[in-house]
Amino acid sequence: MRVVSLGSGSSGNAFLVEAGPQGRTKLLLDAGLSTRMLTTRLASVGVSLAQIQGILVTHEHSDHVQGIPTLLKSQRMPVIADMRTLKAIQEGVRTGVWRTDSGRVVRAKFQDESAVLATMQTTEIVGTTMLLEEGDISVVTPETSTAIKLPHQELPAGSRLKIGDIEITSFAISHDATAPCGFLLQAGGCRVCLVTDSGEVTPTMLEHMQHADLLILESNHDRERLWRGPYPWHLKHRIISATGHLSNDQAGEAVLKIWRERGMRWLWLAHLSRTNNTPGLALESMRLYLRAAHVNLAYIKIVALPPTLGQIWDSTQLWQ
Template sequence: MRVVSLGSGSSGNALLVEAGPQGRTKLLLDAGLSTRTLATRLASVGISLSQIQAILITHEHSDHVLALPQLINRYAFPVVANSKTLRAIQDGLRSGVWRTDAGRTVAAKIQVEESVSYIPVSAGKEVEVTTTSLEASSTIVELDHPESGDTLERATPQAQLTFPHQILPIGAHLTIGDIEVTSFAISHDATAPCGYLLHAGGCRICLVTDSGEVTPAMLEQMQHADLLILESNHDRERLVRGPYPWHLKRRILSPTGHLSNDQAGEAILQIWREVGMRWLWLAHLSRTNNTPALALESMRLYLRSANINPAHIRISALPPTMGQVWDSTQLWL
């Protein structure tokens, strides 16, 4: 596997994940940058947008979906998310606006030639991804183990989706090429936000950002990761004393807001084991209420408090620009 951070933070989030022989399976996790920025940053690591096979979306805030209108209009790859998030995306496309992480709105524009409804399926069945009138070849993927609480409803006019998509219920598993994807719930003020655990070739990466708290369900998935991408959004004191209006501070500090440096550190201590995670990327850092130095030092303090040898884990803080590149071959070095 290869993982590339294309951008992390309130200005836009996107990750590239490759797996299989010659990296034949290529996925995006979120698309919160402009299409031009995505294309430029992908090109810098030798990838074009036309090579992407699917986009996994964590939730519908603009810093995670900004490029979707243009990507949907130009390319045939499906948007993968749970049914509630897909409907929220559809609402954004129809209304022409996305909601930002801070509650404001930004433009979301696309021209779709015809509407296509999705077909509900049962766990374990093969699913043909629905497409718009874009000239696209269908992609076959497999679903299993959906949570009973996120069953697929029968198609109705309200449920019709006008873009290529694949429904991945929260708690379900989905195979896309060489990568097995597991979705799990997180706690954020979006419609149905989720994190992802991706597994390929004996390696696992886990993405957990935009959550106001760490739940047992999240810890269960995080403990399997070789590379964990974990939100460390703010320093609590810096946020409280900072320039944000109180209603925004309250939102960030709430159980449906964002993880602080301290919460990230406490989560790592709960999942730490000697033969577990070896790489940690601290993500979604606030430019106003945090710094890479603060986030890194906070995490190291937590590790030292538990007598964890810092040589056993490599920690990086992701920037809003091109960030870290991780290759699973490092596991064997």
Template sequence: MRVTSLGSGSSGNALLVEAGPRGRTRILVDAGLSSRILIERLQQAGTHPKQLQGVLVTHEHIDHVIGLPVLMKRYGIPAISAPATLAALQHSFASGIWPVDTGALVTTAAIAPLLTKLDSSENEEVSLPGVDPNIALPEVSPESGMLLHGEGKPVVPTIAMQLGSRRLIGDIEVVSFPVSHDAVAPSGYLITAGGCRICIAIDSGEVTPTMLEAMHHADLLILESNHDRERLIRGPYPYALKQRILGPTGHLSNDQAADAVLQTWRADSVRWLWLSHLSRTNNTPKIALQSMIRRLEKAGANLAQIHVSVSPPGMGHVWDSAQLWHEPSLWEMQH
């Protein structure tokens, strides 16, 4: 199994997972980059969008799905997620209104200039414009197994995956599990192929026993380490947004991420850990790394068996279970 980070953070999230002979099974986990950037990075990773069997969607916030409509409409790639998440995506297709990670909503018209900015600033964290967070989404007549665009016509088949269920996608086995985030049905994923496992647990305000159980099995753990708590509290965000981030359905802090790793660390195996979804305002790669390593050292962990790095906002890590090699981040730790 080969995993490539195509982007991580508030400016967009996407992972490419390949498995089987010659990587014949290929899926994305999230498609939160503009379609142009997403397709370019897929090509850098040696993948054409037509080779994708599906997109596992963690939740409906735009920094995880902004590139999804083009993948679905142009290439016929199905979205795979919890039924409630697929319904939320259907609402967004029909209404042109998309939820943002800040709790606001953004219109399709507002997304267009944002995409231009994203395309021209690969490693810049971009603020999404918002509209009235109380705006009502229209009721849409559901059509089982299909997403709809604005005219109510089918776009492409979807694959519903109940939280806690198991599904085989080619050479890849996927188990979903619930995480704690302010979305309709936020999901984490435990992905298995060739005897190796990766666990993806991002966008969660707390770590639950179900999450810990999935994380315990991972050879590669992709875990949110969003913010330094003190930096967030002292920072420029409005009080309400700070409370949302710090709340049980917000985002994991560096300390919460470290607590989770210490509860699932196994002394009998080598593991890889990617700290992901870092805030540019309330965290830095250096702070996140130092926080995690300091906690691991204090607990007596053998750092020769835990390879820790930070997922950058741009094209980043590659992990290959066949060769068990790790390519360092392209984002130099200068912050």
């Protein structure tokens, strides 16, 4: 397996995951960057958009899905998510507005500034029923008035799905989205777990996290920095709520609960707030938790992901 962080943070999130001989199975994990940015960053690691076989989506906030409309217009690839998330994405594409991670509603920025309408199966839209083939999303542009039918794949929270060489296990997390999910991805005996955008760590999340060789875990904010920071009170309370975001302390506590010497070897701290955190704070907090529990830091490599092109992990490192 190979995992590439294409961008992590409130400005946009996306990862490339590939597995199999010559990396023949390639998936995007979220698409919260513009198509132009995704194209450029993928090209820098030797991958083109045409090679992507699906977009696995955690939830419908703009920093995880804003690149999808233009991707769907230029590439034939399924959007893979819980059906409730798929419907929320559909509504965002239909109306041209997204809900941001902070709860605001913003206008979608399509690269060609054209409106895009999307529906799945049989859906009521403003009193008009549009009949579509099951398993397809129809994207209609006003300049062509032509429906481009693109497949989607439902992956209910708590279920499994295999795409090519990658087996995906979905599990529920705690965030103020429609049906937010984390994912455990397995291929060739290697396991990667993604847990971001969750206000608390549940037993279900810990059960999946403990199997990871590479854990991508949210470490969004430093609590003291958040409370002293410029955000309005309602937003601060939303962030620290059970459906908000994990703090550095919560991330450290979660890692200690699943730690074992022959377990996880790589830890990526993700979705860092530019206002309420720094890479240095997130890293030092995690190291303090591990040292206090007498964990030998030689057993684990910890990095804080940037909003730009970041880390690349290759499972061959497991055997080194």
